[in-house]
Amino acid sequence: MLELLQLKLVSGALFAPRVPLGTLLFQALQELQHEFGRYEEALCQNNVKELDLLFHKSPETVRYGVSENLYGYEAIQAFRGARAPPGQREILRSALTTYGSDLGVTHIEFQRDGSRRVGRQTQTWLRSLVGRTLESAVSGVDRV
DSSP states (O other), X not given: OOOOOEEEEETTEEEOTTSOOOHHHHHHHHHHHHHHXXXXXXXXXXXXXXXXHHBOOSTXXXXXXXXXXXXXXXXXXXXXXXXXXXXXXXXXEEEEEXXXXXXXXXXXXXEETTOOOOEEEEEEEEEXXXXXXXXXXXXXXXXX
């Protein structure tokens, strides 16, 4: 049976459930946190070129949004190129988790500036020879 080492960062607090905190695992969490920060900055600034770099260039990459289901890197790239800037958002709660050194998952609750609606986002990140990239993303917001 494969045992995955897990490390979690929940809204700034570090948790290492039943696992010794190894250097490699901590570096993987820092790397995930850095790439997630790049994504947030690019998203809020509508930096399409940077967003394109962060998604895995594969027909298997998936992005489910508020009103769209996108399958494959090219569909995600086309959507980003045509989308109006989403604007700033505040992250209300976050949980970033690494499973070993190559797989990471991010979960956030957020609120857009000027909105009462709360949104949720989940992302799956994979580290490969080209770096850490988004393999899938799911976003949604509450109905008001």
